[in-house]
Amino acid sequence: MGKTSEQSGEQGGVGAAAIVGRPNVGKSTLLNTLLGEKIAIVSPRPQTTRNRILGVRTWGRNQLVLLDTPGIHRRRANLNRFMVREALESLHGVECVLLLTEVAPPRGEGAPEALDPADEYVLEQVREQLARPDAAEGEALARRVVVVLNKIDRLRDRRPLLPLMATWRDRGFETLVPISALTGEGIEPLLGEILRRLPRGPLLYPEEMLTDRSERFLVAELIREQIFQRTGEEVPYSVAVEVERFEDRRERGDVMIDAIIHAERDSQKAILVGKGGQQIKAIGTAARAEIARLLGCTVHLRLTVHVERNWTHSPGARRKLGYDA
Numbered sequence: 001m002g003k004t005s006e007q008s009g010e011q012g013g014v015g016a017a018a019i020v021g022r023p024n025v026g027k028s029t030l031l032n033t034l035l036g037e038k039i040a041i042v043s044p045r046p047q048t049t050r051n052r053i054l055g056v057r058t059w060g061r062n063q064l065v066l067l068d069t070p071g072i073h074r075r076r077a078n079l080n081r082f083m084v085r086e087a088l089e090s091l092h093g094v095e096c097v098l099l100l101t102e103v104a105p106p107r108g109e110g111a112p113e114a115l116d117p118a119d120e121y122v123l124e125q126v127r128e129q130l131a132r133p134d135a136a137e138g139e140a141l142a143r144r145v146v147v148v149l150n151k152i153d154r155l156r157d158r159r160p161l162l163p164l165m166a167t168w169r170d171r172g173f174e175t176l177v178p179i180s181a182l183t184g185e186g187i188e189p190l191l192g193e194i195l196r197r198l199p200r201g202p203l204l205y206p207e208e209m210l211t212d213r214s215e216r217f218l219v220a221e222l223i224r225e226q227i228f229q230r231t232g233e234e235v236p237y238s239v240a241v242e243v244e245r246f247e248d249r250r251e252r253g254d255v256m257i258d259a260i261i262h263a264e265r266d267s268q269k270a271i272l273v274g275k276g277g278q279q280i281k282a283i284g285t286a287a288r289a290e291i292a293r294l295l296g297c298t299v300h301l302r303l304t305v306h307v308e309r310n311w312t313h314s315p316g317a318r319r320k321l322g323y324d325a
């Protein structure tokens with residue numbers, strides 16, 4: 001390991017950036033790409049991410065603390081209220097806000113370049129948060145915010161980017177970075193823009209640290225990711241995963257994990273288990289492979305489906321399952 005910045009007397013850029021935006025624009029994918037490791041789960045469906053997740057990237061004397069957040073959206077009942085609050089609270093105490101949006105798949109020529117109403121809503125919420133009395137006084141919103149236009153790999157012709165960028169500029173945002181979180185295009189320029197906004201200072205976290213989340217948490221998330229990817233309708237939104245046993249036997253080469261999948265109704269349990277147990281088996285096989293990659297060893301995974309009736313509607317049950325609102 002290299003010398004720490006304190007030992008060498010020189011300091012790099014050190015600080016935090018929050019990734020915010022409407023659901024499904026690729027926030028978690030961007031976190032993983034910026035870190036070069038998968039710590040946040042991803043799915044084609046909105047509202048996959050439920051908690052703030054902190055990731056740390058250290059290179060040279062620079063250290064960037066990144067916060068992945070749930071999507072900001074209007075629905076504010078039950079679990080959603082907790083999720084949106086997690087996202088908005090992440091805006092406090094960060095030096096940089098990555099306001100993530102996605103380029104729309106090509107529309108008709110000359111289509112008006114209004115902002116998506118869901119982005120308008122995010123913008124309104126972000127402005128409100130950053131203007132709160134406890135937020136840094138008089139700090140220019142536009143200077144802290146980098147607008148990130150994701151999914152440019154979907155555009156064969158890049159020309160439609162220009163009017164979209166002009167729309168954001170009209171709103172007072174000067175720094176716009178088109179990227180593809182999926183292919184990595186634009187990630188280096190984005191990192192440069194973030195770094196320019198970070199103050200100089202000593203490292204905040206040990207240089208080998210990747211996340212503040214426990215392995216137990218990440219394991220539960222990887223199971224939840226497979227449920228998001230493999231079941232439809234309301235099922236993934238009604239599920240919480242609890243790791244009951246995490247027996248670390250890495251010295252012997254493996255880890256034993258027992259986890260409970262909490263569903264809200266018997267019908268959901270039936271879907272999760274599937275005919276002859278096929279669905280739960282598929283979820284377990286795929287999750288086990290992901291967990292093995294994360295932990296770097298053999299994983300024995302046992303999944304059980306349990307009905308915790310209407311847990312998303314019960315504050316007590318939500319708290320118990322880790323969504324304290």
Ligand SMILES: Nc1nc2c(ncn2[C@@H]2O[C@H](COP(=O)(O)OP(=O)(O)O)[C@@H](O)[C@H]2O)c(=O)[nH]1
Binds near residue numbers: 022025048150183
């Ligand atoms: N084509 C394309 N898809 C992406 C990109 N980034 C994310 N996605 C996809 O968008 C969906 C939502 O991604 P996710 O990271 O879960 O979004 P989040 O809800 O904002 O965290 C997933 O299917 C991702 O694979 C990208 O740069 N290009």
Ligand SMILES: [Mg+2]
Binds near residue numbers: 027028041048049070
């Ligand atoms: Mg996410």
